[in-house]
Amino acid sequence: MSLLAPLPRRASIAEPPGGVLFWVVVATELLAFGVFFGFVTFVRTAEPAVFEAGRALLDPREGLALAAALLASGWFVAEAVHACREDRLRKARVFYALALAWGLVFVGLKLHGYAALGEHDVHLGASTYWDIYLLGTGFHFIHVLIGLVMLARTALRLGRRPFEDAETAIAGTALFWHMCDVAWFFLFPLLYVA
Amino acid sequence: MRALVFFVCLSLVALSVFLGDLRIALAFAGVKALLVGLELMEVRHAAWLHLVSFVGFVAILTGALTLVA
Numbered sequence A: 001m002s003l004l005a006p007l008p009r010r011a012s013i014a015e016p017p018g019g020v021l022f023w024v025v026v027a028t029e030l031l032a033f034g035v036f037f038g039f040v041t042f043v044r045t046a047e048p049a050v051f052e053a054g055r056a057l058l059d060p061r062e063g064l065a066l067a068a069a070l071l072a073s074g075w076f077v078a079e080a081v082h083a084c085r086e087d088r089l090r091k092a093r094v095f096y097a098l099a100l101a102w103g104l105v106f107v108g109l110k111l112h113g114y115a116a117l118g119e120h121d122v123h124l125g126a127s128t129y130w131d132i133y134l135l136g137t138g139f140h141f142i143h144v145l146i147g148l149v150m151l152a153r154t155a156l157r158l159g160r161r162p163f164e165d166a167e168t169a170i171a172g173t174a175l176f177w178h179m180c181d182v183a184w185f186f187l188f189p190l191l192y193v194a
Numbered sequence B: 001m002r003a004l005v006f007f008v009c010l011s012l013v014a015l016s017v018f019l020g021d022l023r024i025a026l027a028f029a030g031v032k033a034l035l036v037g038l039e040l041m042e043v044r045h046a047a048w049l050h051l052v053s054f055v056g057f058v059a060i061l062t063g064a065l066t067l068v069a
Helices: A020-046 A048-055 A060-085 A089-118 A128-157 A166-192 B002-019 B022-040 B048-068
Strands: none
Touching: A020 A048, A020 A128, A020 A166, A020 B048, A048 A128, A060 A089, A060 A128, A060 A166, A060 B002, A060 B022, A089 A128, A128 A166, A166 B002, A166 B022, A166 B048, B002 B022, B022 B048
């Protein structure tokens, strides 16, 4: 019997891929992020000069690199889940290692970005743009750190100790990680693109 | 298919930077969210209600942001 059940062509309402628990979490988080994106878009329209002045300090290539790192990590997590569904645990561990490595690249790049902004005296209260930037990317960064811990825990446990609910532990944590990806897709243009 | 989603999304991110237009970048963000949701988050295998809810949420969010921007 496989560690994870193969996906049905169409899952039931009571058993979505990844489990109910993480879908409730992901839906709540996406709604919260959605409200924040609406707020940012509104403020950006109301105060274009403030946004332009703040954004001029950011390099869009940094946002591109961050998006690429998260995308690569998300791809490898999806491959790891797929390998688990085929009961290929060694392959899954390799994919988890690659996903964690790219996740850590994101963390490193973001910390480097924050340090570079510190040299320009960027801080909370400096301007509306920087308040939004620091709160938005900070909130997202915390989610990335939580996601990395969950992924590492799942990867370390894989094949060593049985999961009480493998669908939630493996596909559910992957859902959370992809949610970080989806949130960055919208944060990136709002903060980095002209 | 998962690899294709990765490369399409990466291309759209790069294109967003290259074009430098917020509305287009937000529309691309919606496309990327749908691709990641349907394929990597396995929403295409979910129940119809969940599938329609996810696609509807992304479409409404992307549409609203693109209109306000």
